[in-house]
Amino acid sequence: MLSLSCVDPWPEGCVGLEEEVVTAAMQAEELDQEQEHRDTQSPQESAPCSLASGTTSSSGSSLCLDDSLTSLQWLQEFSIVSAPHVSSHQQGALFGHQPIMGGDAPSSPLAGDPATMGTPLTPGKPTAAAFCRAPALSGPLAGLAPHGHCPHEVDYRTNPHVKPPYSYATLICMAMQASNTSKITLSCIYQWITENYCYFRHADPTWQNSIRHNLSLNKCFIKVPREKDEPGKGGFWRIDPQYAERLLSGAYRKRRMPPVRINPALQARLRPATSDPARGLSVSVESQQLLQEFEEATGAGLGAGLVLGAGHDPHLTEATLLGGWGSGGAGGGPRGGARRKQLVGGRAGGGVPAKAPRRASSPLLSPEEQRELGALKGSFDWDALLDSALSGDLSLDEGGALSPIPAPPPAEDDHDHALALPGTRVHAAPPQAHAPPSGLPRDLQEETFLATAFLQGPWAGDEDEDAPTTNADFLCSSSVNIEQLFDLGDALAGDISSKIDALL
DNA sequence: TAATGTTTATACTCCT
DNA sequence: AGGAGTATAAACATTA
Numbered sequence: 001m002l003s004l005s006c007v008d009p010w011p012e013g014c015v016g017l018e019e020e021v022v023t024a025a026m027q028a029e030e031l032d033q034e035q036e037h038r039d040t041q042s043p044q045e046s047a048p049c050s051l052a053s054g055t056t057s058s059s060g061s062s063l064c065l066d067d068s069l070t071s072l073q074w075l076q077e078f079s080i081v082s083a084p085h086v087s088s089h090q091q092g093a094l095f096g097h098q099p100i101m102g103g104d105a106p107s108s109p110l111a112g113d114p115a116t117m118g119t120p121l122t123p124g125k126p127t128a129a130a131f132c133r134a135p136a137l138s139g140p141l142a143g144l145a146p147h148g149h150c151p152h153e154v155d156y157r158t159n160p161h162v163k164p165p166y167s168y169a170t171l172i173c174m175a176m177q178a179s180n181t182s183k184i185t186l187s188c189i190y191q192w193i194t195e196n197y198c199y200f201r202h203a204d205p206t207w208q209n210s211i212r213h214n215l216s217l218n219k220c221f222i223k224v225p226r227e228k229d230e231p232g233k234g235g236f237w238r239i240d241p242q243y244a245e246r247l248l249s250g251a252y253r254k255r256r257m258p259p260v261r262i263n264p265a266l267q268a269r270l271r272p273a274t275s276d277p278a279r280g281l282s283v284s285v286e287s288q289q290l291l292q293e294f295e296e297a298t299g300a301g302l303g304a305g306l307v308l309g310a311g312h313d314p315h316l317t318e319a320t321l322l323g324g325w326g327s328g329g330a331g332g333g334p335r336g337g338a339r340r341k342q343l344v345g346g347r348a349g350g351g352v353p354a355k356a357p358r359r360a361s362s363p364l365l366s367p368e369e370q371r372e373l374g375a376l377k378g379s380f381d382w383d384a385l386l387d388s389a390l391s392g393d394l395s396l397d398e399g400g401a402l403s404p405i406p407a408p409p410p411a412e413d414d415h416d417h418a419l420a421l422p423g424t425r426v427h428a429a430p431p432q433a434h435a436p437p438s439g440l441p442r443d444l445q446e447e448t449f450l451a452t453a454f455l456q457g458p459w460a461g462d463e464d465e466d467a468p469t470t471n472a473d474f475l476c477s478s479s480v481n482i483e484q485l486f487d488l489g490d491a492l493a494g495d496i497s498s499k500i501d502a503l504l
Numbered sequence: 505t506a507a508t509g510t511t512t513a514t515a516c517t518c519c520t
Numbered sequence: 521a522g523g524a525g526t527a528t529a530a531a532c533a534t535t536a
Binding site: 167168169206207209210213214231232233234 | 525526527530535
């Protein structure tokens with residue numbers, strides 16, 4: 001059954017943390033009140049604040065969230081450059097709202113893109129509600145907090161400096177699930193990611209290689225060749241339905257990933273501005289202490305990117321920040337291939353000069369793909385998905401979505417099953433389903449679930465916390481509440497019992 | 505020719 | 521320590 005952790009935003013293991021964080025927030029709020037007033041109000045600059053229409057109004061910026069619930073306000077003290085022109089709303093880009101699965105994507109990929117405005121890495125005002133109160137961080141999800149990279153702190157949609165803490169597979173899943181179609185093209189995946197994650201708009205386009213690599217390698221993804229009469233290049237991709245089904249099952253698991261990654265493509269842009277120590281990362285002693293307390297509370301600090309070294313040397317911190325590719329305290333520096341590129345010739349045949357990095361380019365979409373992308377910009381309707389489950393379209397029985405019994409690998413022809421998506425048909429899984437071939441898919445789905453659940457829920461900050469139905473739980477925000485799911489479970493249990501009785 | 509897709513290799517983190 | 525999962529890089533093949 002569904003984890004109860006979905007209901008309790010602050011499970012046992014998180015209570016202490018909550019208190020500490022809130023305490024730190026209160027202290028920080030006092031410290032930062034002066035700066036709070038310094039921040040001139042420029043609502044017109046907070047374009048991302050505009051809410052998406054419909055059920056996916058998850059793009060509310062930090063401004064839209066509850067200012068009174070600041071919990072990490074002390075992070076405002078972290079400022080790579082002093083940029084008086086940067087409004088608090090822009091500062092809120094780092095912590096604030098989430099990329100939206102649906103709703104109105106920017107008309108331009110760069111719309112509301114701080115990077116294009118030279119906005120530095122300047123954390124804004126997260127809210128308590130946005131920090132770990134959200135469902136994605138409750139229960140097993142609290143594991144994200146130790147990463148120090150709570151997704152609710154960062155507005156990945158507009159912040160070009162921080163890499164989303166999601167695996168590529170998750171991003172692909174998100175793109176696919178945001179689509180109203182059962183299959184999308186590679187370019188649409190690119191497009192969705194770049195529109196929803198500002199980081200990738202400015203990152204070296206090698207991430208696209210990784211996307212393709214994931215699509216090819218990950219068994220979750222199935223390639224659907226184009227019809228012969230279908231124009232366009234490349235095939236379509238979709239999620240193996242057996243994994244899509246598991247979106248509704250299982251517990252969350254944190255993602256293993258370096259906590260904070262600064263877009264290396266922006267480092268060069270940032271570095272000149274921050275090379276001046278006078279304009280460098282400004283961290284007050286109070287905030288350092290608060291951050292340290294927070295790190296101690298969370299056990300991991302704000303990730304490699306916000307490591308406060310001995311003596312809390314701001315410059316060291318800056319260097320760590322700008323060094324990018326935080327490697328979890330393993331010394332920073334480029335990881336993986338980047339280093340190998342330097343140290344090992346690899347198959348590239350040592351000495352072969354690396355390709356000059358290409359500029360990120362917006363994939364050119366065919367009209368057909370544009371239409372498809374239009375669907376991508378549409379809603380990411382969990383209600384519909386849940387409704388599908390509740391209506392029985394999803395396999396809910398043996399090994400089904402809501403069953404603790406793992407689903408079996410699908411038959412080959414199962415690939416014809418469509419991804420369970422809102423507005424689209426949802427095929428039942430083969431009843432003989434069992435455990436997935438590996439742990440990856442489950443993790444992936446859980447992560448995707450985690451990643452997408454909160455995308456639906458900007459409510460944490462702008463709703464009354466005391467309201468019984470606004471506990472920032474995606475299920476509670478959904479038209480299908482947890483009771484319904486329990487009712488469903490009861491019904492299923494009853495059905496199973498009756499069948500057992502019949503057999504006996 | 506560029507986009508797409510496949511494969512291989514390496515490095516890193518986390519878990520057992 | 522080793523395996524699993526993931527990220528990154530690159531070479532190469534295919535296709536529109």
